[in-house]
Amino acid sequence: MVLASFASLIAPFGGFFASAVKRAFQVKDFGDIIPGHGGVTDRFDCQFIMGAFANVYFNTFVKIKSVSSTKLLSTIITRLTVDEQLQLYENLGEYLGNISAPS
Structure with a gap:
C-alpha cells in the first residue's frame, strides 16, 4: 500500500x-x-x-538486520568502564570455574 x-x-x-x-x-x-x-x-x-x-x-x-551475539557482547563490553570490565572478568572466571566438565 x-x-x-x-x-x-x-x-x-x-x-x-x-x-x-x-x-x-x-x-x-x-x-x-x-x-x-x-x-x-x-x-x-x-x-x-x-x-x-x-x-x-x-x-x-x-530488510531484516541481524545482530550476532559476538557483536552484541562486544558492544556491551566496550561501553563498560575499566572497573566494570574487570569485575565482569572476575565474575566470569568464578562462574566458569564452578562449572563441572561433562564426562
Missing part, C-alpha cells in the same frame, strides 16, 4: 522536476536516443524517483 500510494501520488512529480530542470537550462529534451520522445530520462524520470523510494523503504522497514 505504501509503495502504491507513493507511486500514484509522488512519483509523477519526477516528470515535473525533469521539466523544470530542462526549462532552467533551456534544453528541449535530455537526448536524442528515442526520437520524438525527449530522450531516455524523459521516459524514466518517474521510475528513478520510484526506485530510490523503494530502495529507502526496503532498507528502512523490510
Whole structure:
C-alpha cells in the first residue's frame, strides 16, 4: 500500500522536476536516443524517483538486520568502564570455574 500510494501520488512529480530542470537550462529534451520522445530520462524520470523510494523503504522497514551475539557482547563490553570490565572478568572466571566438565 505504501509503495502504491507513493507511486500514484509522488512519483509523477519526477516528470515535473525533469521539466523544470530542462526549462532552467533551456534544453528541449535530455537526448536524442528515442526520437520524438525527449530522450531516455524523459521516459524514466518517474521510475528513478520510484526506485530510490523503494530502495529507502526496503532498507528502512523490510530488510531484516541481524545482530550476532559476538557483536552484541562486544558492544556491551566496550561501553563498560575499566572497573566494570574487570569485575565482569572476575565474575566470569568464578562462574566458569564452578562449572563441572561433562564426562
